[in-house]
Amino acid sequence: MPLRGVPIVGGSQPWIQWSWVEHHWGDIGSALGQHVELTLIAVGVGFALSLPMGLLAWRWRRFEKPVYGFTGLLFTIPSLALFAFLIPITGLGPTTAEIGLVSYTLLILVRNIVAGLNAVPGEVRDAARGLGFSRTKELVRVDLPLASPAIIAGIRLAVVTTIGLVTVASLAGAGGGLGTLISVGFQNNFRTQEVLGAGLSVLLAAVFDVTLVVVQRFVTPWAAVKGGA
Amino acid sequence: MGHFISQLFHWYTTGSHWRGSNGVPALAWATVKVTAEAVLIALAVGLPLALWLGHTGRGGFLAINVTNVGRALPAIALLVIGVQILGIGEAPALAALVVLSLPPVVTNTYTAVRQVDPDAVDAARGMGMTGTQILFRVELPASLPLIAAGVRTAAVQAVATVTLAAYVAYNCLGSLILQGLSVNDHVEVVAGALLVIVLAFLTELGLAALQRALTPAGVKVAENAFATTN
Numbered sequence: 075m076p077l078r079g080v081p082i083v084g085g086s087q088p089w090i091q092w093s094w095v096e097h098h099w100g101d102i103g104s105a106l107g108q109h110v111e112l113t114l115i116a117v118g119v120g121f122a123l124s125l126p127m128g129l130l131a132w133r134w135r136r137f138e139k140p141v142y143g144f145t146g147l148l149f150t151i152p153s154l155a156l157f158a159f160l161i162p163i164t165g166l167g168p169t170t171a172e173i174g175l176v177s178y179t180l181l182i183l184v185r186n187i188v189a190g191l192n193a194v195p196g197e198v199r200d201a202a203r204g205l206g207f208s209r210t211k212e213l214v215r216v217d218l219p220l221a222s223p224a225i226i227a228g229i230r231l232a233v234v235t236t237i238g239l240v241t242v243a244s245l246a247g248a249g250g251g252l253g254t255l256i257s258v259g260f261q262n263n264f265r266t267q268e269v270l271g272a273g274l275s276v277l278l279a280a281v282f283d284v285t286l287v288v289v290q291r292f293v294t295p296w297a298a299v300k301g302g303a
Numbered sequence: 304m305g306h307f308i309s310q311l312f313h314w315y316t317t318g319s320h321w322r323g324s325n326g327v328p329a330l331a332w333a334t335v336k337v338t339a340e341a342v343l344i345a346l347a348v349g350l351p352l353a354l355w356l357g358h359t360g361r362g363g364f365l366a367i368n369v370t371n372v373g374r375a376l377p378a379i380a381l382l383v384i385g386v387q388i389l390g391i392g393e394a395p396a397l398a399a400l401v402v403l404s405l406p407p408v409v410t411n412t413y414t415a416v417r418q419v420d421p422d423a424v425d426a427a428r429g430m431g432m433t434g435t436q437i438l439f440r441v442e443l444p445a446s447l448p449l450i451a452a453g454v455r456t457a458a459v460q461a462v463a464t465v466t467l468a469a470y471v472a473y474n475c476l477g478s479l480i481l482q483g484l485s486v487n488d489h490v491e492v493v494a495g496a497l498l499v500i501v502l503a504f505l506t507e508l509g510l511a512a513l514q515r516a517l518t519p520a521g522v523k524v525a526e527n528a529f530a531t532t533n
Contacts, residue, residue, distance in 0.1 A: 150507050152463030155496035158480045162307070162489040234374045241377035245470060247484060253379060260383040260470075268387070272380030279374070 081264045091266045102255070106274055109251035112243070113236045113282075116172055120179030120232060127180070128187030129213075138188070145181035153178070153239055157246035171249030175239055179232040186228025190221030219293075226290040233286065234279045241275065252278075307490070314494045325474070327498060334475040334502060337393060337468075338461040341400030345457060348401075349408035350450070356409075357416025357446075358438050366413055370406035378403060378464045382471045396468035396475075403464055404457035411453025415446035444519050451514035458510055462503045476502065 081094055095102070131141040151159075156174045164170045194217050202216045218225075244253030252271040259267025314320060321327050356362050381402055385395030419442045427441045469477030479495025482488075 150459055150503050152466050152499050152503050154463070154466045154477055154480055155499040155503075158484065158492045158496040159500075161484070162493060231374075238374055238377050241379050242467065245379055245467070246480075253377065256377065256380050256383055257470075260386070265384075265387055268380060268383045272377060272384060275377050275380065 081262065081266065087265055089265050089269050094266050095270065102270065102274075105250065105252050105255050105271075106278070108249070109237070109240055109253075109275070109278065112168065112171055112175065112240050112249055112251055113233060113278075116175035116236050116240075117179055117229065117232050119172065120176045120183055121229065123176070124180055124183035124187060128184045128191070131184065132188045132191045141184060142181075145184050148177040149181040151177075153242040154246060157243055157248055161246065161248065166247045168249055170246070171240070171243035174243060174248075175236050178239060179236060182232045182235065183225075183228045186224045186231070187221065190224030190228075191217055193224065194220045223290060223294050226286055226293070230283055230286045233282045237275055237279045237282070241271070307493075310490045311494055311497075314490050320494075325478075327476075330474065330476045330478060331498065331502060333473070334462065334465045334477075334499075337396055337400060337465055337473070337475070338458060338506070341397055341404050341461050342454060342458050344397075344401050345404035345408050346454065349405045350412060353409040353412035354416060354438060354443065357413045358434070358442060360417065363413055363417065367410055370410050374406065376402075378467050379470065382468055386471050391472040393473055395471050396465060396473040399468065400461045400464055404461055407453040407456040407460065408450075409453075411456070412446065412450050415449035416442050418449075419445045448514060448518040451510070451517045455507065455510035455514060459503055459507050462499070462506050466499050 082088070082091055127141050127145070131138040148156075153174065156177065157170060160170045160173055164173060198216060198220065199212065202212045207215065240249060240251045241253030241256060243249035244251055245257055252275050255267045255274075256271035259265065259271065319326075323329065353366070356366055378399060381399040382395050385398045389395045389398060423441055423445070424437055427437045432440065465473070465475050466477030466480070469475055469481045476495055476499045479498070480492050483491030483493075483495060
């Protein structure tokens with residue numbers, strides 16, 4: 075019987091050593107908390123930047139190419155290289171992590187915002203204008219609500235992608251979160267931490283994804299009729 | 304800043320950084336080789352599976368949702384768990400790359416086949432084509448652009464992931480970044496990062512050209528390659 079909460083390492087260790095988990099709830103919880111915080115800030119800031127860019131590209135066609143070009147360029151940069159590139163400028167820490175994470179959400183969010191807005195039927199917009207809606211009122215009351223399923227689909231994709239990328243930030247020494255659990259597990263050859271880091275990342279993604287599907291149903295009750303989401 | 308750039312220039316012009324098993328050409332080749340292997344394996348496995356799912360219309364919801372949540376499976380976790388099973392080096396790198404390359408190939412192929420104009424399929428059936436003929440002569444050609452987009456996504460993502468495989472002792476361009484980080488040598492970190500970025504852009508541009516070449520005349524390129532379908 076091994077000592078409780080003391081890692082068993084080496085070839086014959088189990089994939090999960092529950093006694094270690096029981097004794098380290100605090101560490102696991104704080105890694106998870108950091109992961110959630112980094113993800114939410116990244117997607118929040120990403121959305122705040124993407125909405126004006128998306129509106130720009132949608133309303134004035136000549137901005138479409140530069141917006142897609144810029145966000146596509148950022149999206150193509152391999153994550154470790156981007157974080158590594160930022161470290162000499164912004165140092166080790168959450169700022170570096172967030173700049174990198176935000177830049178990966180932009181392409182996903184902008185594309186879905188533009189696709190959603192483009193799909194709004196012309197008749198509906200004509201009707202809104204016929205009712206005397208101003209352009210702003212039409213945008214807020216007609217275009218954005220009708221585009222929301224595509225926008226929320228983009229947010230789902232951005233959240234899930236970000237959850238996976240946070241671990242890369244911690245490998246570069248920036249941020250923390252579940253990636254720290256994985257890399258400490260790797261350095262000590264302790265499977266429990268590796269499996270826990272991976273499992274909790276996927277679980278977190280699934281929880282966020284399901285939550286956003288529910289949110290989508292709630293804000294677009296008309297879509298449920300077609301069995302959407 | 305000017306000083307940093309001149310140091311960077313010095314790094315790139317130092318002959319020893321370009322020779323031997325730790326030189327830039329060897330590291331770049333190691334990155335390209337395992338990327339190509341992984342994408343080819345993912346195509347060999349994923350393409351027939353997704354074509355069949357798309358052609359029959361079965362299992363699509365599951366396939367897309369599993370691959371969607373699978374995006375959150377951190378590449379690093381795949382690599383370190385791969386090390387527990389396969390040991391360090393190329394094997395866990397290749398295994399992780401294949402696992403991560405499958406979702407874009409499967410999702411894009413499945414979506415592409417499902418999006419083929421039903422009228423075209425009906426017309427083919429009316430002409431007396433069998434299911435196999437419809438798959439290979441109607442659905443597959445019409446799906447090629449989106450399939451190529453999936454390959455492009457998979458390959459660019461694979462370049463990013465090989466970089467991470469440096470962490471599990473696969474000697475590649477990412478090794479420069481991690482080695483630089485471990486000794487706090489920012490010049491080496493940025494020198495390696497720039498090489499990785501250039502390689503990713505070359506991969507993207509090369510495969511974009513391939514995608515254009517594969518697009519049959521008259522087939523419009525599907526603009527949105529992201530899985531917003533579910």
